[in-house]
Amino acid sequence: xxxxxxxxxxxxxxxxxxxxxxxxxxxxxxxxxxxxxxxxxxxxxxxxxxxxxxxxxxxxxxxxxxxxxxxxxxxxxxxxxxxxxxxxxxxxxxxxxxxxxxxxxxxxxxxxxxxxxxxxxxxxxxxxxxxxxxxxxxxxxxxxxxxxxxxxxxxxxxxxxxxxxxxxxxxxxxxxxxxxx
Numbered sequence: 001x002x003x004x005x006x007x008x009x010x011x012x013x014x015x016x017x018x019x020x021x022x023x024x025x026x027x028x029x030x031x032x033x034x035x036x037x038x039x040x041x042x043x044x045x046x047x048x049x050x051x052x053x054x055x056x057x058x059x060x061x062x063x064x065x066x067x068x069x070x071x072x073x074x075x076x077x078x079x080x081x082x083x084x085x086x087x088x089x090x091x092x093x094x095x096x097x098x099x100x101x102x103x104x105x106x107x108x109x110x111x112x113x114x115x116x117x118x119x120x121x122x123x124x125x126x127x128x129x130x131x132x133x134x135x136x137x138x139x140x141x142x143x144x145x146x147x148x149x150x151x152x153x154x155x156x157x158x159x160x161x162x163x164x165x166x167x168x169x170x171x172x173x174x175x176x177x178x179x180x181x
Contacts, residue, residue, distance in 0.1 A: 019071045021052040021148045028132055028143050031108060034095035041154060042086035043093055045076040047108055048151060050125065051133040064111075064124045072121065077152045087112050087121075097128060104128060 025048060035044040049072065050057065050065070057065045073080055091112070096105045111124035125133070 019049070019053055019056055019067065019075050021049060021075055021152065023148055025052050025146050025148045025151070026143045027051075027146050028095075028097070030095050030097055031129075031132065032144070034093050034108075038089070038093050040086065040089050040093055041156075042076070042078055042082060043090035043109065045078065045152060046072075046090060046123065047129075047133070048148065049075055050123075050129075052148060054134050059125070059130065062124065063127060063130055064122050066115075066120055066122050069119060069121055075152070077155075083121075097132060108132075 027048075028051075031047060032044070035041075035047070049067075053075075059065050069080060069083070073083055076083070090109050091107065093109070094105055094107055096103065106126045106128045108126060108129035109123055110126050113122050114120070115122060
């Protein structure tokens with residue numbers, strides 16, 4: 001019979017392997033605006049998963065990450081059909097970035113392919129985008145904080161346009177002294 005400590009250790013190991021999103025995310029402003037310009041909600045959600053679950057995601061030598069499609073759709077709150085129809089659109093998003101080394105432009109997600117009888121998807125990420133996803137808050141990237149649950153529950157691309165503004169207003173009023181009349 002397993003001791004309670006062994007059961008807790010096994011649960012922690014399983015939680016490390018599962019795909020998750022933290023409650024509060026840091027969003028790169030330039031990346032967020034690039035997806036708003038292209039009206040690409042699914043692409044933004046994929047990038048949120050890549051930046052939020054950076055401790056769980058492992059990249060190979062070609063900067064590709066493999067995801068189980070069912071768990072990816074569950075985390076992103078989209079259907080499998082929405083994911084498959086929007087993956088081509090994700091490849092067309094360009095964003096500019098400014099870091100310590102200068103200013104540049106790149107495509108955050110440059111390739112995808114299905115494997116294991118369409119049960120897994122391999123997403124290829126550019127080197128500057130991987131750096132952006134893993135080192136946000138360092139290196140001079142400008143970012144905003146947002147509630148991950150609110151972003152993942154968005155269903156319409158028009159809602160995306162106001163989300164960043166609402167999150168900035170929420171953060172702004174947090175530490176400001178209130179005035180009395």
